[in-house]
Amino acid sequence: MPLPKQSLADALRHTSALSKDGQFAAAAAEYAALAAEAEKVRNRRRAANTHALAALDFATAREPNAAMQHARAAFKEFFDLRLYQRAPTFYLSLLRIADERKLIRLVDALRTEFSAQIVIYTAEARKESFPETKLPATCPGCGLAMRPELVDWISDARAECDFCGTVMDAQ
Numbered sequence: 001m002p003l004p005k006q007s008l009a010d011a012l013r014h015t016s017a018l019s020k021d022g023q024f025a026a027a028a029a030e031y032a033a034l035a036a037e038a039e040k041v042r043n044r045r046r047a048a049n050t051h052a053l054a055a056l057d058f059a060t061a062r063e064p065n066a067a068m069q070h071a072r073a074a075f076k077e078f079f080d081l082r083l084y085q086r087a088p089t090f091y092l093s094l095l096r097i098a099d100e101r102k103l104i105r106l107v108d109a110l111r112t113e114f115s116a117q118i119v120i121y122t123a124e125a126r127k128e129s130f131p132e133t134k135l136p137a138t139c140p141g142c143g144l145a146m147r148p149e150l151v152d153w154i155s156d157a158r159a160e161c162d163f164c165g166t167v168m169d170a171q
């Protein structure tokens, strides 16, 4: 059974608090569970984004194999869904963490598997523009930081959070 919207927002807030608190392995495991849940209900954008968050926290927790596994799942969806902004942003964040943690094999694997596609996506991302309106700093539903490329625009002034589905008005 899919998580009701409120408990999904609670779960996301809990996971993001664990991550802020430095409990990266625990946060990563929770994001992985949320990604599995999103796949079950076929919410592909949410699955992609939660796989990406799991990969970032697994890398921070120095678990490169789990990080790579979730990175592959995230990239597959980002590429399939042509999320031109998300793929390069995620790639650079994950590379930076892997590099800082000296996870050399993860750095190499990411470059080997994804860099060619990322070059194409970075060029596409420059062509894509988002409405000039302002989103709230954080999603009122799940509390995650909102960026124009992380939401589904319903109109120029309304957007839906990719994580919890909350619809918000931009100003």
Ligand SMILES: [Zn+2]
Binding pocket: 139, 140, 141, 142, 143, 144, 161, 162, 163, 164, 165, 166
């Ligand atoms: Zn949300």
